Amino acid sequence: AAGFAELPLPQLPSTAAPWGILITGVGGTGVVTIGALLGMAAHLEGKGISVLDMAGLAQKGGAVWSHVRIADRPEQLHAARVAAGEANAVIGCDLVVAAGDESLAKMRAGHTRVVINRDQTMTSEFVRGFAAQARSGDVAANPDPQFPAGSMEAQIVDAVGAGRAEFIDASRLATALLGDSIATNLFMLGYAWQKGLVPLGGEAILRAIEINGAAAEANKAAFLWGRRAAVDPQAVAEAARPQHGTPAHHALSASLDELVARRKAHLREYQNAAYAARYAHLVERVRAAEARVVPGVTTLTEAVARGYHKLLAYKDEYEVARLYTATDFLKRVEEQFEGDYKLVFHLAPPTLADKDPHTGELRKKDYGPWMLKAMRVLAKFRHLRGSVLDPFARSHDRRLDRALIADYERLVDELLAGLQPANHDLAVQLAALPEHIRGFGHVRERYLAGARKREAALLARFRGGAPAAAEPAARVHKLIPIVAG
Numbered sequence: 001a002a003g004f005a006e007l008p009l010p011q012l013p014s015t016a017a018p019w020g021i022l023i024t025g026v027g028g029t030g031v032v033t034i035g036a037l038l039g040m041a042a043h044l045e046g047k048g049i050s051v052l053d054m055a056g057l058a059q060k061g062g063a064v065w066s067h068v069r070i071a072d073r074p075e076q077l078h079a080a081r082v083a084a085g086e087a088n089a090v091i092g093c094d095l096v097v098a099a100g101d102e103s104l105a106k107m108r109a110g111h112t113r114v115v116i117n118r119d120q121t122m123t124s125e126f127v128r129g130f131a132a133q134a135r136s137g138d139v140a141a142n143p144d145p146q147f148p149a150g151s152m153e154a155q156i157v158d159a160v161g162a163g164r165a166e167f168i169d170a171s172r173l174a175t176a177l178l179g180d181s182i183a184t185n186l187f188m189l190g191y192a193w194q195k196g197l198v199p200l201g202g203e204a205i206l207r208a209i210e211i212n213g214a215a216a217e218a219n220k221a222a223f224l225w226g227r228r229a230a231v232d233p234q235a236v237a238e239a240a241r242p243q244h245g246t247p248a249h250h251a252l253s254a255s256l257d258e259l260v261a262r263r264k265a266h267l268r269e270y271q272n273a274a275y276a277a278r279y280a281h282l283v284e285r286v287r288a289a290e291a292r293v294v295p296g297v298t299t300l301t302e303a304v305a306r307g308y309h310k311l312l313a314y315k316d317e318y319e320v321a322r323l324y325t326a327t328d329f330l331k332r333v334e335e336q337f338e339g340d341y342k343l344v345f346h347l348a349p350p351t352l353a354d355k356d357p358h359t360g361e362l363r364k365k366d367y368g369p370w371m372l373k374a375m376r377v378l379a380k381f382r383h384l385r386g387s388v389l390d391p392f393a394r395s396h397d398r399r400l401d402r403a404l405i406a407d408y409e410r411l412v413d414e415l416l417a418g419l420q421p422a423n424h425d426l427a428v429q430l431a432a433l434p435e436h437i438r439g440f441g442h443v444r445e446r447y448l449a450g451a452r453k454r455e456a457a458l459l460a461r462f463r464g465g466a467p468a469a470a471e472p473a474a475r476v477h478k479l480i481p482i483v484a485g
Contacts, residue, residue: 007231010193010194012196012198013088013199014199015047015071015199016071016072018077019069019070019071019088019199020069020083020087020088021067021068021070021082021089021197022065022067022068022082022087022090022103022106023066023090023091023093024064024065024066024091024092024093024094024097024098024100025063025064025094026064026093026094026097026121027062027063027064029182029185030182031066032053032066033185033212034066034093035051035066035068036212037205037208038051038070039068040207040211041204041208042204044207044208045200045201045204047071047200048070048072049069049077050067050069050077050079050080051066051067052067053065054066054067063102064097065097065102067080067081067082070200082106083106084105084106085107086111087106087111089115089192089197089198090103090106091188091192092117093117093170093184093185093188094119094121095116095118095119095120095121095153096152098116098152099155099156104159108159109161109164110160111160112159112164113195114166115168115195116165117168117170117171117184118149118167118168119169119170119172119184120149153167166195168188168229170188170191172240173236173237174187174222176241176242177225177240178225183222183225186222186226187223187229188226190222190223190227191226191227193226194226202227209223256298256302256305259302259305260280263306263309264276264279266309266313267312267313270312270319270322271383271385275312278312279309282308283305286300286416287301289419290419290424293419294421294424299428300415300427300428300431303428303431304412306434307432307433308409308412310437311401311408311434316385316397316401317378318378318381318382318392321374321376321382322379322382324345325379326379342368343372344366344368345366345367345371346365346366347364348362348365348441350362350396350398351392352365361441362441397440397441400445404434404437411455411459412431415430415431418463422465423465427462429458430459430462436451
């Protein structure tokens with residue numbers, strides 16, 4: 001890539017005394033390969049090196065640490081492990097592992113410098129949290145797990161001291177620049193080397209990559225992109241930006257008008273213009289009523305705009321067919337996969353799927369690539385949705401979809417009839433209840449039961465004139481491509 005030739009050479013640390021590097025990451029992503037490459041590079045330079053790889057119980061997908069110690073002569077290395085507080089550098093390919101007790105113990109304020117990939121990898125706690133939520137169907141009792149990125153980064157900064165930690169959005173950058181997240185670890189190595197944290201020559205590292213043989217050119221490119229990110233982060237962020245900009249459907253709405261307009265446009269594609277007009281009419285009624293009761297406030301209108309759209313745009317057989325055949329799904333598949341591959345669809349259509357004999361829940365079946373042809377035909381008949389000619393209209397799920405829409409419309413009518421400044425917050429919470437209904441089939445029914453219980457409690461307070469209890473503020477994590485800590 002243009003610009004690599006102008007990269008300045010870093011000042012590499014001395015190895016007159018042993019230099020300790022701790023590399024942290026997740027098994028199966030190539031973390032151990034970094035230690036192996038450094039071992040070969042040190043051998044090429046005639047330096048002494050020890051590499052000790054340590055893995056947790058789950059070697060693939062679990063925490064992995066590589067202890068790397070480099071010195072001028074092999075006889076200077078008396079221990080393979082980096083001792084407590086003795087890491088000169090930490091290359092954190094995974095934030096969760098880098099912020100763990102095992103890694104923090106190797107850091108020392110004023111001594112250790114770290115570079116950390118801030119990608120948010122979901123842990124088993126997240127899986128258990130969402131599983132508990134899905135089992136109970138109660139979002140209030142089992143709120144969405146929050147990734148504690150801020151507290152993890154703060155722990156690392158506390159361990160090494162201010163100005164000695166850098167957090168990089170390496171996974172996103174490496175994937176955008178090189179087409180595969182597996183390039184992240186070599187990207188991190190390049191970044192750390194350019195920052196002067198690795199006491200080996202760049203030519204030796206590149207030669208070690210060649211000797212390793214696996215995807216040598218891609219790995220060399222990842223190393224060089226990491227170097228460039230350390231020197232010119234803005235240029236790298238620009239290079240990683242999609243050529244055609246952020247897709248419109250990925251960008252957040254900047255205003256209430258845009259929020260409503262985008263959902264109207266979606267409902268026209270989903271069904272027809274009349275369906276979109278039905279949506280817009282209710283939203284405008286709410287907007288006018290809210291403006292009369294609490295001028296300048298639009299939170300109720302926003303809640304209805306989101307909640308009503310979610311119920312209207314239920315994902316039935318027609319919509320699944322449309323999403324697979326009338327969007328960029330196939331294009332994205334072709335961009336991600338090469339060679340001879342086969343599409344297999346795992347579906348549980350209510351009219352065709354068998355029930356599990358033990359749970360009574362529908363079981364998914366595998367359907368081959370021929371299903372795309374059937375979906376193209378089905379998508380063309382979405383105007384039949386809900387009519388007497390709709391073959392799916394009488395299934396339990398589709399009847400429930402339509403009932404939820406009618407119930408919500410009646411709820412909004414009641415909210416508007418009784419709306420006052422004192423109960424406005426309660427009205428917002430009630431209007432936002434569709435956001436608590438998630439999943440499909442039996443999973444959705446559990447969430448629906450929880451939402452109905454919450455609706456009954458909120459409605460009782462709304463009708464009785466009780467003020468709203470404060471809702472906990474949502475935590476938002478803003479990702480910045482590259483930030484020095």
